[in-house]
Amino acid sequence: MVAANFPGALVIRLSEILCRAAFLSLVATARVAGAAEGKDPYDSGQWSGMEEEFLRGQKVAFDERVKVTGPRFAEDAMNVPISLDASALGDVRRVMVLVDRNPIRKVLEFFPLRTRPTLAFRFKLQQSSPVRVAALGADGVWRVGSTWVEATGGGCTAPGATRASGTWHQTLGQSQARFFGQGDATRLRLRVMHPMDTGLVAGIPAFYLEELALRDEAGTEYLKLQTFEPVSENPVFSFDLPAKPVGKLVLSGRDNNGNRVDAGVSP
């Protein structure tokens, strides 16, 4: 473990330097970027740069109706549970999760095609940071909700458990699904086995799921997800379907090495 910790610690320092360099270079452009309506509840120095990078030229507003729930303190920085709910906005086409102070800031994009705009997942947090959820409503405005998670850090730059045991390739792409009833909706929890390497651990290249989609057997898409390096190892996602599906659902996807996920999900 000591041997494994050393290169991780080294990379943390490097990534901090990189974060700071990025921050400094962005201060100069902060005034140019299209400032969001409303006030950033965390007054984060990184936000203007993130807006420039991910939401350039778009209408953006901070909006508390986009609910983001997370722990106050991340007990396990490699598995920080977040749930988001943008259903107060009505029709939502696209949701983006961004983390201000992560070395890789984009966590995922979620396209709730036939599901409610709610999602629960886990991600890797490098240090204490705001967690942003930007939801694109029918009015063409990105509405941003936030929460703050404290952390001692290192979630992006330490190797995952299956890396240490060397077993990841035996379960790669395997998936499990379970339905839960909740109110008038039906909650589906999915897990896909994948090491989700960030590329920030010395000697381990970035290796992560890029796309996941859930459709019924007729090919109608329920949802699409674009996932990035900060999503936790062996990702777990929970969605709210509008109704219990009649037939089987199909989960498909692929990672950045071209490995495919292809599984049936039965209610």
Place this chain on the structure above:
Amino acid sequence: MRKTLMSMLLAGAFGVSAVAQAGPVTDKMITDDAKSTGDVLTWGMGNNGQRYSPLTKINTGNVKNLTPVWAFSFGGEKQRGQESQPVVHDGVMFVTGSYSRLFAIDAKSGKELWKYEHRLPDGIMPCCDVINRGAALYDNLVIFGTLDAQLVALDQKTGKVVWKEKLDDFQAGYSYTAAPMIVKGMVVTGVSGGEFGIVGRVDARDAKTGKLVWTRPVIEGHMGYKDGKENGVTGTTNATWPGDLWKTGGGATWLGGTYDSRTNLIYMGTGNPAPWNSHLRPGDNLYSCSTVAIDADTGKIVWHYQTTPNDGWDFDGVNEFVTYTTKDGRILGGKADRNGFFFVIDAKDGKLQNAFPFVKKITWATGFDLATGKPKFVAANRPGDPTKGADGKKGEVVFSAPSFLGGKNQMPMAFSPDTGLFYVPANEWGMEIWNEPITYKKGAAYLGAGFTIKTLDAKDIGGDYIGALRAVDPATGKIVWENRNNAPLWGGVMTTKGGLVFYGTPEGYLKALDAKSGKELWKFQTGSGVVAPPITWEQDGEQYVAVVSGWGGAVPLWGGDVAKKVNYLNQGGMVWVFKLHKG
């Protein structure tokens, strides 16, 4: 100005333009690769593997002015052997590195455009270092194979994976190290893993989608398939293999192949039969240690020529079969085999035309019978049967030359139509080898032999050296000239119409020799050993030369006595690019 316009008009007047063709790589561009100077689309600088460029801007008169343009580091902590030949298309170089990495680099400036690092499992089993020999280009794709036996196709512009196919199970010992080849819109690959009792085969897939078109095992008894249907058993089951040893018979097609559009044949070399202990498998053991010629359309073997029947020395027959045209218009192929003999074979029917030594010491055979195509074995030089040994556990030890690392190994030779000579990177060495009992176990080394590499006595080979770049005349069997090297040669060779032969050495030099005389005209120290073949192309009116540098491969792993000649060499991982210095 006028001169520039004139040369542009001239270039346009010829069939194949010097200007790099932009856009998707087509079958025609691949067929013309040996003639087109603005790109290098294939491993071998043309599917026939001649490694000959018609470029003359760099020539015997001015090569002394060759200077570096840029160098590019593969970076990371993963160095080890770099055996890759870069390919160049539309101003972009695609080059693979150790540990299944692929880089796209601006060919003029050396700026990285993107990189792909394949995620390798911990349990990969490459026999002979974590190397890769290069990528193939087709349409908008760049395709390469990985150490965990996968084939990955990426978008040339973005580096995003477009398709990925599993070649085979890495836990059974399969891996992939060769450069894939494109033939008629198909990506053609072999497999590596001959030391683990895998079965060698040739796969052809739709290059755009990765979908399997046909597969042809190269060991007798195994079924081939085409379009998902049975396509005939290879050879005749049990004709040349006893019992069920053919089921784990080896014959790894680990170096890839060549193709000649005039014969429509894919020439694939096959590795040693498994296990090494030949007493367990009396018979020729077809088609191990052979060149097999496969019809690109049918996926069936049209002919084969076996260079070492019933091999007992690990003389893989994988070496490249390089086709050429004789003065009287015949299409022949040359092959410098691991067993120390150079073979000249009719490329249409596989009939042996000539076989002669290209190394000075060969102990296992005295020559070949040109009528039957069979070697004249020296019976006493076959490692002894362990069951006849004193304790039944170790057979009689023999001293044999060449060593199992071969008179020539993975490093490809070149052929010049101007001189009519093959330029062969040869090595002089021997081995002590003995056999042991062995049974097959999935994923475990399947040898049944022990060995120690030995240097040869200076008086047997005329000096204290291992490597020698030799100019070989296929018509006469004469070695016209040689340039000796202290360490074993392990990089490939390139020759040009400018009258030059380029090759690298483990000592780190990229060298240019006069193709007619062998005189050394230029060399450059790359900072680590060169175990990869050079290339050349033309861009914006200037001729460039590139080579990958990074010491490694099989020699430092298996070198035995040779270690003292190479153990001071440092690892690396760089691409070096050169052009003529101006003014």
